[in-house]
Amino acid sequence: MASRRRAALLGILALVSVVSTSMGGVATAGPARTASPLCQVADLLPSGSSSGLGYxxxxxxxxxxxxxxxxxxxxxxxxxxEVYYKLGRYTLGKDEINKKFDDWCEANGQEEAASASPGARLDNPSSFTCTVPVGQETPDTIAPMKTVVIGPGGVPYLTDGHHTLTSFYETADGGPNLHLRLRVVANLSDLSPTDFWARMKAEKWVWNY
Structure with a gap:
């Protein structure tokens, strides 16, 4: 049984490879998403096999x-x-609900903070709530979210929100492991680095100066 499943999986991967190769010489409209062909069968891969895909x-x-x-x-x-102002306000805690929770909820597509327990922390989302639950987002609550473009190797590049994410990174209960949802504006992971940065410049998604 296992050998049959493996054979079927290899067949699917081979088909994806053939289709991807054959499409290389066909003029088609640019897709909204240009992710790795392996994404089409990622759910069929054994656990851990797709870990190298990044995003x-x-x-x-x-x-x-x-x-x-x-x-x-x-x-x-x-x-x-702007960053120092945010960090100062987070530290002083002069607001009824610390402003950092408002900022996190807004950036996460959940409008603003609804409540925060004593000792609430950004790195513990169960310690505070937002006015819009996950899954009930609207275009209005999604609009202020920070954005990323997926680049070569599945690396996410921030196109909006540098001050907000820097503030979250630097605050005491934030840091590099703090989770946040970011809205993907494009997936350009199949482009070469040269073509990727050319596209980023053309779309004004990068500021070099």
Missing amino acids: QCAEAGELLDLPIGDVRATQPSLGYD
Whole structure:
């Protein structure tokens, strides 16, 4: 039985490879998503076999949950006054509900914070709630979310939200392992690095200066 399943899987992978190769010489309209062909059969692969894909299977429009430390920047500098202001407000806690929870909920597509327990932390989402539960997002709550483009190797590149993510990274209960959902605006993971950056510049998704 196992050998039959393995043979079937290899057959599927071979078919994907043949189709992908044959499409190389056919003029087609640019797809909204250009992820690895392996994504088509990722669910059939044995556990761990697709771990090298990174975020290559993310689709445009997807709300991608990931540790913020996985994200690469697309601009060389920040307005540090804005970051320091955010960090100062998070530390002072002058708001009825600490502003960091509002900022996290908004960036996560959940509008704003609804409640926070004593000792609530960003790295413990069960310690606070947002006004819009996950799964009940609307276009209005999704619009302020920060965005990424998936690049070669399945690497997510941040196209909006550098100040917010830097503030989350630097705050005491944040850091690189803090999870946040980011909206995928495009998957360009099949492009070469040269073509990827050319497309990023053309779309004004990168700021080099």
